[in-house]
Amino acid sequence: MDDKLMLMIPGPTPVPEAALLALAKHPIGHRTSEFSNLLAEVTQNLKWLHQTESDVLMLTTSGTGAVEAGIINFLSPGDRVLIGCNGKFGDRWAEVAQAYSLQVEKITAEWGQPLDPQLFQEKLEADTEKQIKAVIITHSETSTGVLNDLETINRYVKQHGEALMIVDAVTSLGAVNLPMDTWGLDVVASGSQKGYMIPPGLGFVAVSPKAWEAYKTAKLPRYYLDLGKYRKATAKNTTPFTPPVNLIVALHATLRMMQAEGLESIFTRHQRLMNATRAAIKGLNLPLLTADSCASHAITAVAPSSVEAEQIRAIMKKQFDIALAGGQDHLKGKIFRIGHLGFVSERDILSAIASLEVALRELGYEGFTPGSGVAAAARVFAQS
Numbered sequence: 107m108d109d110k111l112m113l114m115i116p117g118p119t120p121v122p123e124a125a126l127l128a129l130a131k132h133p134i135g136h137r138t139s140e141f142s143n144l145l146a147e148v149t150q151n152l153k154w155l156h157q158t159e160s161d162v163l164m165l166t167t168s169g170t171g172a173v174e175a176g177i178i179n180f181l182s183p184g185d186r187v188l189i190g191c192n193g194k195f196g197d198r199w200a201e202v203a204q205a206y207s208l209q210v211e212k213i214t215a216e217w218g219q220p221l222d223p224q225l226f227q228e229k230l231e232a233d234t235e236k237q238i239k240a241v242i243i244t245h246s247e248t249s250t251g252v253l254n255d256l257e258t259i260n261r262y263v264k265q266h267g268e269a270l271m272i273v274d275a276v277t278s279l280g281a282v283n284l285p286m287d288t289w290g291l292d293v294v295a296s297g298s299q300k301g302y303m304i305p306p307g308l309g310f311v312a313v314s315p316k317a318w319e320a321y322k323t324a325k326l327p328r329y330y331l332d333l334g335k336y337r338k339a340t341a342k343n344t345t346p347f348t349p350p351v352n353l354i355v356a357l358h359a360t361l362r363m364m365q366a367e368g369l370e371s372i373f374t375r376h377q378r379l380m381n382a383t384r385a386a387i388k389g390l391n392l393p394l395l396t397a398d399s400c401a402s403h404a405i406t407a408v409a410p411s412s413v414e415a416e417q418i419r420a421i422m423k424k425q426f427d428i429a430l431a432g433g434q435d436h437l438k439g440k441i442f443r444i445g446h447l448g449f450v451s452e453r454d455i456l457s458a459i460a461s462l463e464v465a466l467r468e469l470g471y472e473g474f475t476p477g478s479g480v481a482a483a484a485r486v487f488a489q490s
């Protein structure tokens with residue numbers, strides 16, 4: 107049967123009907139008062155989502171463009187930066203920083219393990235000459251499903267005083283509490299195809315006053331990604347270049363949905379989706395890649411040993427039209443990942459787990475009592 111695709115990859119994520127309908131409309135001109143009014147409301151709601159009074163700017167890029175903008179606008183060639191590397195995305199930011207001639211120091215952890223905040227503390231405390239200009243962290247490392255302890259790492263960055271805290275929040279924003287102003291984060295970058303519940307194409311960068319200070323003296327080259335241009339335009343409810351107008355109309359709709367649900371409820375929902383997914387995987391006696399203490403609220407990685415991850419994914423897609431993600435780089439073929447980010451409900455998790463049970467049986471895996479995955483998820487959902 108066609109048209110039943112259920113995306114359970116960590117982006118693009120499912121899109122609600124209100125956003126799909128917005129995408130089907132005729133584009134409107136971006137230099138019209140109609141669009142300006144829409145943009146004004148979107149900008150306000152983006153601040154609400156980021157829990158900030160600072161600027162939140164919208165770029166026509168994927169998430170990588172947003173993070174790149176968040177790095178290059180505030181630094182100069184040769185600046186020393188600490189980068190947390192415990193997965194594909196952390197590694198990517200080290201590559202971006204190297205491409206721009208920053209002096210990169212990686213702080214690493216095994217894929218599947220969280221970054222150790224102590225290692226950041228040591229480097230930052232030893233830097234009495236304040237040469238470290240930024241610390242770059244991937245909050246939710248999508249490649250492994252690890253939620254890094256940003257709050258603690260950021261506390262050490264604040265104690266250092268000079269370094270900017272730059273955050274890849276692509277799969278944490280809209281899933282887990284990320285109070286930009288309360289914590290004092292300087293740059294928070296994200297992308298539309300994750301927690302925003304719209305298709306790919308927009309990047310977002312929130313910028314603190316301290317980061318704007320650094321912007322004034324930052325010397326890395328920038329043009330299309332020059333955030334100053336976006337700041338000026340946004341203040342006048344317009345954009346420096348032609349934006350993807352339909353995506354922004356769709357975003358207007360999903361931000362309203364998010365406001366109606368409320369931040370607390372959104373975070374609680376994601377936590378329940380995560381808890382149920384993890385309980386189900388344990389109920390099926392399949393190994394989780396990450397510990398409960400550092401689990402991402404957006405994505406759960408499973409590392410099956412006696413069944414092939416890729417065969418599970420193939421059956422899930424073919425028989426149930428449920429798209430799961432595979433592993434990246436050296437985890438390719440070793441794990442599969444279940445996305446539960448954005449427009450995802452408890453029903454989606456129950457369907458996915460029940461379908462997974464069928465797939466496991468077809469593959470001859472007998473390590474579980476039939477129904478034990480669904481039962482474990484049901485126990486989490488019945489708990490209120």
Ligand SMILES: *Cc1c(COP(=O)(O)O)cnc(C)c1O
Pocket residue numbers: 116117168169170171195244246247248274276277297300
């Ligand atoms: C999806 C994602 C990105 C952005 O990837 P794009 O393909 O450029 O949108 C960045 N960081 C994390 C953690 C992600 O999950």
